[in-house]
Amino acid sequence: MRAVVDRTIAPLTTLGLGGEASEIVEASTDEDIVSCLRCWGRQSRPGVLLAGGSNVVVADAPGDTAVMLLRTRGLELRRSGDSTAVEVEAAAGESLQDVVDACLDAGLAGVECLSGIPGSVGATPMQNVGAYGQEIADVVSSVKVYDRELDTVYRMTRSDCRFGHRSSAFRGSSRWAVLAVTLCLQRSRLSDPLRYAQLAQHLGTALGDRMPLADVASAVVSLRRSKGMVLDPADPDTRSVGSFFTNPVVGAGQRERLLAAAPGVPLFGIGPGRWKASAAWLIEQAGFGRGYGPGPVRISTKHTLALTHPGGGSTEMLVALAREIRDGVLATYGILLEPEPVLIGVEL
Numbered sequence: 514m515r516a517v518v519d520r521t522i523a524p525l526t527t528l529g530l531g532g533e534a535s536e537i538v539e540a541s542t543d544e545d546i547v548s549c550l551r552c553w554g555r556q557s558r559p560g561v562l563l564a565g566g567s568n569v570v571v572a573d574a575p576g577d578t579a580v581m582l583l584r585t586r587g588l589e590l591r592r593s594g595d596s597t598a599v600e601v602e603a604a605a606g607e608s609l610q611d612v613v614d615a616c617l618d619a620g621l622a623g624v625e626c627l628s629g630i631p632g633s634v635g636a637t638p639m640q641n642v643g644a645y646g647q648e649i650a651d652v653v654s655s656v657k658v659y660d661r662e663l664d665t666v667y668r669m670t671r672s673d674c675r676f677g678h679r680s681s682a683f684r685g686s687s688r689w690a691v692l693a694v695t696l697c698l699q700r701s702r703l704s705d706p707l708r709y710a711q712l713a714q715h716l717g718t719a720l721g722d723r724m725p726l727a728d729v730a731s732a733v734v735s736l737r738r739s740k741g742m743v744l745d746p747a748d749p750d751t752r753s754v755g756s757f758f759t760n761p762v763v764g765a766g767q768r769e770r771l772l773a774a775a776p777g778v779p780l781f782g783i784g785p786g787r788w789k790a791s792a793a794w795l796i797e798q799a800g801f802g803r804g805y806g807p808g809p810v811r812i813s814t815k816h817t818l819a820l821t822h823p824g825g826g827s828t829e830m831l832v833a834l835a836r837e838i839r840d841g842v843l844a845t846y847g848i849l850l851e852p853e854p855v856l857i858g859v860e861l
């Protein structure tokens with residue numbers, strides 16, 4: 514375990530926001546992670562795990578907050594019992610992009626649509642990371658965790674993880690540290706059947722078709738880039754946490770009320786009596802268009818769901834903008850938008 518001298522959190526996040534931690538340490542082995550968490554437990558110390566910093570909004574003055582940077586490495590591909598299935602086990606600190614690339618190189622289908630998502634593998638179970646019709650829950654076979662309550666290391670099965678839309682057992686809980694994630698993927702030259710209309714259209718094919726893995730991955734990255742959703746130091750629209758708000762899920766009654774107030778709102782069925790409404794549409798129609806905001810913080814000029822920090826702003830300014838948007842949508846459509854990133858030391 515290594516102590517980091519500069520205790521400023523901002524450079525460790527994709528937003529470039531966040532004040533000084535009381536301490537920052539870097540964990541490069543599972544043993545480091547476990548011993549640091551035991552130590553925080555003994556001291557009853559508030560501590561935060563941070564990996565890629567691409568899904569956190571950290572206060573300008575986070576107070577007595579210790580940070581552990583997860584920098585564990587390790588990636589192993591092994592044949593599973595079934596001849597076409599391959600197990601891919603990655604340490605929590607591995608970058609998701611590196612794992613996706615390794616799977617593409619090995620001709621494994623199941624994560625091609627996750628190309629271009631920043632951050633670590635260990636964080637993917639938190640909010641069941643997903644994009645363009647795939648989510649990590651589709652391919653997770655187990656998650657190796659350290660359980661702080663039981664002070665022990667074990668594996669959780671996919672059903673133990675209780676994955677939902679941008680949710681899981683891990684979200685909102687500090688009980689578990691994810692040490693490694695094991696995926697079960699299929700050997701295939703072709704992608705999974707396409708489930709996202711815009712992606713199929715971009716590839717000039719139909720929903721349900723399967724296309725060469727590399728073509729799908731590069732189409733996803735090109736679509737993401739056009740929306741400022743691929744990190745690019747030269748593009749201020751990518752200084753974000755990706756989508757700031759989740760798409761609200763509504764039941765039958767709320768759907769009727771929403772359609773009466775907003776007849777054009779895009780709704781996608783996600784199960785019996787449940788629909789996902791487009792948060793981007795609600796935000797835009799409530800009067801918050803692309804580029805809206807005071808300047809140092811603003812809505813992305815390419816994507817209404819991303820709140821960005823081009824520079825010179827603060828977390829307080831970003832959170833004030835998020836509140837204004839949330840309150841505007843609530844007043845116009847009666848829908849309460851929920852933030853997608855983890856808020857540390859701040860409230861919306």
Ligand SMILES: Cc1cc2nc3c(=O)[nH]c(=O)nc-3n(C[C@H](O)[C@H](O)[C@H](O)COP(=O)(O)OP(=O)(O)OC[C@H]3O[C@@H](n4cnc5c(N)ncnc54)[C@H](O)[C@@H]3O)c2cc1C
Binds near residue numbers: 568637689690744
């Ligand atoms: C430009 C951009 C585009 C994005 N696009 C998408 C997208 O398409 N789909 C999507 O789902 N997300 C997207 N995101 C959000 C983000 O990339 C993911 O949520 C990612 O999984 C976060 O990984 P991280 O390592 O950066 O997590 P961090 O931001 O470091 O941490 C996020 C949370 O997870 C916790 N955490 C991290 N690692 C562990 C661990 N090993 N064990 C326990 N807790 C842990 C942290 O304590 C924190 O609460 C995007 C973000 C950006 C900036």
